[in-house]
Amino acid sequence: MVPYIQLENIKKTFGDLVLYENINMTVGEKERIALIAKNGAGKTTLLNIIAGREEPDSGEVIFRNGLKIGILEQKPELPEGLTVLEAVFHSGSEVAEVVRRYEKAVLSDNKHDMQQLIPEMERLSAWDYGQRAKEILSRLNITDLDKIIGIMSGGEKKRVALAAMLIDDPDVIIMDEPTNHLDLEMVEWLEEFLIKSNKTVLLVTHDRYFLDRICTAIYEIDQKRLYRYSGNYADYIVKREERIANFSAEVDKAQNLFRRELEWMRRMPQARGTKAKYRKDAFYNLKDKAFARRDDGKVDINIKSSRLGTKIFEVKDLNKSFGDKNIIKGFDFTFTRYQKLGIIGKNGTGKSTFLNILTGSLQADTGTVDIGDTVKFGYYRQQEIDFDESKKVIDVVTEIAEVVTLGDGSTITASQFLNKFLFPPETQYNYIYKLSGGEKRRLYLLTVLMRSPNFLILDEPTNDLDIITLNVLEDYLSNFGGCIIIVSHDRYFMDKVAEQLLVFEGGGVIKNFPGNYTQYRNRQEEIKESEESKKIKTQPVADKRPDPRDKPKKLSYKEKLEYENLEKEIEGLESEKKHLEDALNSGMLDADELIVKSQRIGEAMELIDDKSMRWLELSELI
Secondary structure (H helix, E strand, O other): OOEEEEEEEEEEEEOOEEEEEEEEEEEEOOOEEEEEOOOOOOHHHHHHHHHOOOOOOEEEEEEOOOOOEEEEOOOOOOOOOOEHHHHHOOOOOHHHHHHHHHHHHHHOOOHHHHHHHHHHHHHOOHHHHHHHHHHHHHHOOOOOOOOEHHHOOHHHHHHHHHHHHHHHOOOEEEEEOOOOOOOHHHHHHHHHHHHHHOOEEEEEOOOHHHHHHHOOEEEEEEOOEEEEEEOOHHHHHHHHHHHHHHHHHHHHHHHHHHHHHHHHHHHOHHHHHHOOHHHHHHHHHHHHHHOOOOOOOOOOOOEOOOOOOOOOEEEEEEEEEEOOEEEEEEEEEEEOOOOEEEEEEOOOOOHHHHHHHHOOOOOOOEEEEEEOOOOOEEEEOOOOOOOOOOOEHHHHHHOOOOEEEEOOOOEEEHHHHHHHOOOOHHHHOOEHHHOOHHHHHHHHHHHHHOOOOOEEEEEOOOOOOOHHHHHHHHHHHHOOOOEEEEEOOOHHHHHHHOOEEEEEEEOOEEEEEOOOHHHHHHHHHHHHHHHHHHHHHHOOOOOOOOOOOOOOOOOOHHHHHHHHHHHHHHHHHHHHHHHHHHHHHHOOOOHHHHHHHHHHHHHHHHHHHHHHHHHHHHHOOO
16 A cells, blocks of 8 residues: 555644644555544544644644645635636646636637637647536536625535535545535435545545445544544444453453552552562553543433424425425425424425425415424524624523423533533633534534424534434434424434435425335335336347357347447547547637537547447457
8 A cells, every 4th residue: 555645643732622642644545534533523623734724733744745635625715706617627727727718618608719729628638627527517516607606605615615626636635524515416426436536535524324335444533542443434333342342451451450569569668669660660550551531421412302282283285486496386294293304305406495484484485384382493504503703602501591401300500511512611611713613513403402392403413513423313313202304415314313204306396205215215226227127128129039058248149249339339439539629620610610519529529438338348248
């Protein structure tokens, strides 16, 4: 394994808080590594140190010479005045600049500039680059290339920044929470992209299915130290438990030995001055080991929910549109008691709009939403958290309530409640602006739950929460004594909590599915396979059936003909591509011919790729 990035003896502190010290780390070529830790343990800080955005107190980061690094921040900062087109081709490379100018000419239908730029596109072999860029933009649902960055939402900016980084094609990809603000289909596409690209990847994410699919190794920050685990998330879970069990066994062993050594030290006080120095030193080292303790603090969510009656809510003939775009069309639904409902769908299909109508912050065009008298909503929104950054943590909580009622009916103070959410006294008197993104999210969750809702609406609740907190939240929601609606791109979270789905398909269409996300995806795959099977059955059947005595994995007669024809077709397409290139470079074409031939050259290149791939598949069977 060729080392691409090496961290040597890194130490980082904030005031009296030590995040880590003397940690070492190696990221090798083609490795896909995730960094896991509790919120506030310094995951983003470590990524920033590696990316050169922050300086360590001591130690150094060493890169292999010539590496091209791509960085996706948790909250990317893009130049506000740029258009999307300018932002995604903002890398400064010559090929990116030429493609940007060409695409701008196409968008503005400037035939003169297009003709001027085609020779440059040819010289730099930029057609492939442009096609790749268009695929990435399409997959991330970035269609309005003229839109100004300054008027975009945080989620839109994140997708533009992700597209810009992937289009730039770096050797090493560093990403902080890349799946935030992506819908489920985008997340699955990103997984495939990273796996097939063979890039070196270093990321922070809470998405456990994402970790399971792409990771080849995981580093964990725990107790200010860094531990490496080979394999994916499932491997990490097993190996982490083994490490903790071994730690506990070593502590137990040290405690037994410490008791014997302590007895020896006490038994011979008069000889203490003459005791072997090495044994006394070993005794004090053993004492440190014997009294070592793990700080496995977990969020303790045990909050009383308000009484919930039998009537929850009923939606009848609900309709909502924005201009010509239908968001909700003729939707009917009756929510039952203790129901746990998940909502999925692509970005822009109306998921958040539906939640806002349900909670009364947005009015439907037509239809009714009849909500029961006992329903008390707790709405956790995905938008930016609206805390006053100049306030202290304790003040934010006490403004809501001085006392909180727990699930068993007992009451505790606001300060004690903060402790249960891993805000110790020293943190409670910190100002909000000092908290990490994950800590702010945890505080926001606390403020929603402490109001004792009986109907929780959680819009992307997993963003920025650490995995340990998510596990506790999942257990709490599974046993929650009320109703739940969840919108989330986190498939693992949806599988553990949601028992039924509303699928927003776009165009106002909303379908009901009785199961969790994995069951829904499996059903979609079954439908797809069934449709493909029907297509195959409708195709003409060959007169002669294959001889079962034929050796497996050999070309059939039909495949041999296809193989021979593919060679001719590829040769013809290559020849056509050459003629198109010559024509485009001749300067003799009028504007209309220029557009037609530039479009055709893109189509020809795609056909060459597809047919070459099929030719390779068949050639392996010869």
